[in-house]
Amino acid sequence: MEKLRDNNTIAFKELGFDKEDKTEITKALNEALCSYQIFFHKLQKFHWNVKGGDFFDIHEITEELYTKGLENIDEIAERIRVFGDYPKSNLSQYLANSIISESSEKESPEEMIHIVLGDLEKMMECFLNIHGAAVSSGDIGTSYMISKMMKDFETDHWKLKSFAYKS
Template structure:
């Protein structure tokens, strides 16, 4: 192919154009913060970590109860506890990833969970009724932490965190109601 005047001009034009977004000045710049101050980030991530540690202990209790429930309620509760711990696992992952969005580190060790959580472990040798009562108490605690996260997020115009946790609240309130109805038999 013969180099024409037009081809040379086109090549000169193309060499100065970014080939990808990574070639632009904006893309090479330091990543942009999400818009919150360090203090605001600290408030929301602290509240998220408080929720995370409590949810993590609650999750393990659900697994414990799923594995160890006995008696005439076994079939109903075994399935229900499994569904709830699978949901809890997803919520925990969402919370931890939300903390990471703010470039902070989610609390992530069992030792920290047990030390910092208001929700406490129980033994495996509980009646099904006591297991359900424990979970209802956990849900009351979790809801308190969730309401705190929503309040802090709303005050900082953090709609991502607020929306995520409001979905959790809806589900937890339903679990609380259903387990309470189970005890009313």
């Protein structure tokens, strides 16, 4: 945020949303972070365990999604630190605060694709919550960060849906 100094030059000021707004933003960011961690591990599980005719497709798309996930998770966590708050970082916290659940033991390739589609939708719900909190506080930085992720997820969702309903 910027503020005019006495001599009319611009002075830098740390992100200065009021405490209530800040808490709303970092709470939404932490929920997305926890959900993304569960999603990340599920993607790895599917990457490792998929079998059958769609092996290479599912093996590759899950790797693409979890590799991107590593970067996004880091960006979300560091955004929480920008506000002076702390990202949740224990496995028990991820499970307790995620809106995405862990998978059962053995899914078919078709089930894997539909689970990933549903999880992408849940992640986009998290992004919408973050965006809503950021916009109502004039937080352009968070809004920009999450808009990029949203657009990317929408493309992934379209591709995966086209793959799921190929026949």
